[in-house]
Amino acid sequence: MNVARRAAGLRGARMADVAAAAGVALVTVSRALNEPGKVSPATLARVRAAVKQLGYVPDLTAGSLASARSHIVGAVVPTLSNAWFADTMDGLAAALAPAGYQLMLAQSSYHPGAEAGLVDAFLGRRVDAIVLTGATHGKAVRAKLRRMGLPVMELWDLPASPIDMAVGFSHHAVGEAVARFLLARGYRRIGFLGAREERSLKRLAGLAAVLKEQGWGDAEVVGLPTELLPPASSIAAGAAAMERLAARCPALDAVFCSNDILATGALLYCRQQQWPVPQRMAVVGFSDLAMAEAAFPPLTTVRVQATELGRCAGEMLLERFAGVAKPRGGRVLDLGFSLVERASA
Numbered sequence: 001m002n003v004a005r006r007a008a009g010l011r012g013a014r015m016a017d018v019a020a021a022a023g024v025a026l027v028t029v030s031r032a033l034n035e036p037g038k039v040s041p042a043t044l045a046r047v048r049a050a051v052k053q054l055g056y057v058p059d060l061t062a063g064s065l066a067s068a069r070s071h072i073v074g075a076v077v078p079t080l081s082n083a084w085f086a087d088t089m090d091g092l093a094a095a096l097a098p099a100g101y102q103l104m105l106a107q108s109s110y111h112p113g114a115e116a117g118l119v120d121a122f123l124g125r126r127v128d129a130i131v132l133t134g135a136t137h138g139k140a141v142r143a144k145l146r147r148m149g150l151p152v153m154e155l156w157d158l159p160a161s162p163i164d165m166a167v168g169f170s171h172h173a174v175g176e177a178v179a180r181f182l183l184a185r186g187y188r189r190i191g192f193l194g195a196r197e198e199r200s201l202k203r204l205a206g207l208a209a210v211l212k213e214q215g216w217g218d219a220e221v222v223g224l225p226t227e228l229l230p231p232a233s234s235i236a237a238g239a240a241a242m243e244r245l246a247a248r249c250p251a252l253d254a255v256f257c258s259n260d261i262l263a264t265g266a267l268l269y270c271r272q273q274q275w276p277v278p279q280r281m282a283v284v285g286f287s288d289l290a291m292a293e294a295a296f297p298p299l300t301t302v303r304v305q306a307t308e309l310g311r312c313a314g315e316m317l318l319e320r321f322a323g324v325a326k327p328r329g330g331r332v333l334d335l336g337f338s339l340v341e342r343a344s345a
Contacts, residue, residue: 013056021050033058071101073317074122075131078110078197079232082259084287085133087306088155088313092131095314099321101128108133110197110231116141123148129317135159135166136198151320153313156199158334165320167313167333171199174302174337175206178256178284179214181339187254187282188216193241193266194258196228203258203286204228229262238265239272246273246281254282254345260289263299267344271296282345297343304337 019029024043032039032047039047050056073096077085093103104127108114116138122130123144129151135158145152145163152164159166182190192207194200229237238261246252246269257263263285270277277283277297285292285301292299312333 013054015056015058017054018047018050018056021054022046070126070128072104072125072127073101073129073131074104074106074118074125074127076106076108076115076118076122077133078108080105080107081232082261083289084259084304084306085156088310091307091310091312092314093310095311095318099318101318101321112136112138119145123150128321129153131155131313131317132163134198135162135168137163151317153317155309155313157202158332162332165313165316165331167309167316167335169304169335169337170206171202172206172209174286175203175208175256176210177206177337177339178203178302179207179210182254182256182282182284182345183210183214183216185282185345187345189249189251189253190216191245191249191252191255192258193238193245193255193262194228195231195233195262197231200228200231200258203256207256233259233261235261235265235268238262239269240265242266242269252281254278254284256284256286258286260285260287260292260299260301263301263344264291264295267295267297267299278343278345284345288340292340293342295344300342300345301340302337303340305335309335 015026015029019026022029022043024047028039028043029047032044033051036044073092075089075092077089080086080089089103089105096103104122104125106118106121108118115132119130119141127150130145131153133154133156135154142163154162154166155168157166157168158170179190190207190211192204194204229241238257241262242255242265245255255266257266263283266283267277270281270283275281283299285299286304287306288301288303292301312335316333
């Protein structure tokens with residue numbers, strides 16, 4: 001092994017060096033690296049010891065060219081600073097890893113135009129599938145992905161016309177459910193604090209639709225929908241937005257926040273004003289982060305299955321990789337949501 005190690009040190013370790021050091025054939029090294037279950041434990045141990053000693057790094061690009069599979073799934077998320085997107089990616093990675101697939105992540109930073117470039121970057125790296133967040137994508141992106149026939153998964157929404165597959169829930173239905181919940185408890189002047197992004201706007205639309213249907217007019221928002229808060233959210237931004245909304249609508253008695261971070265900020269403002277919650281102001285959040293139960297008072301919120309969403313998406317992709325044309329649950333899976341009642345509303 002010392003001879004092979006000296007040779008590898010001069011030019012970088014090759015698979016042939018690993019084979020020589022382990023005393024096996026090249027094909028055995030390839031099998032040990034790519035299909036370890038087909039190699040005896042003793043041989044596998046020798047190959048892995050040689051790989052470690054020589055510092056050999058497999059050429060994944062060459063392998064993907066030969067097999068037409070990269071075993072990489074590319075995913076575009078708005079940000080990983082929000083726990084709900086991070087949890088979804090954790091679930092996705094956990095489902096893919098046992099089958100030998102790696103997850104490659106990219107952030108669009110909530111800029112719709114960035115998605116097209118990220119998709120092209122993934123395609124250039126020969127990913128086996130692409131995962132997108134949301135249901136709104138550029139026409140060129142949709143056309144390109146449909147033309148290529150690559151497995152595509154859309155997360156966190158229920159597109160009316162999915163590119164390929166989707167796992168999510170209805171944001172519009174979330175807004176409707178919160179409106180009916182608050183109206184049933186006697187609240188009538190209901191406001192909305194949300195970010196300026198597509199899923200938040202759908203929740204606002206659902207809230208407003210029920211208020212109008214029930215004859216209570218439009219939801220109060222911080223300015224027009226186009227003037228909503230820029231993502232990503234912060235507690236300080238939620239408190240400041242709550243202050244502006246309360247000043248503009250003194251009769252406000254409830255507020256629906258498009259995430260728990262903004263809702264925590266709204267609770268902070270209420271405490272600063274010494275307003276009893278929910279008697280003076282009811283507050284409802286979205287996503288059921290850990291901070292929701294720890295808030296004061298504990299936050300009523302909408303719970304979504306962020307990790308489960310990613311896991312289901314991964315399982316559907318694995319079915320597609322295995323040649324299943326249509327996943328058992330269909331191409332669009334609605335995981336739904338639930339409203340968690342706590343002390344803030």
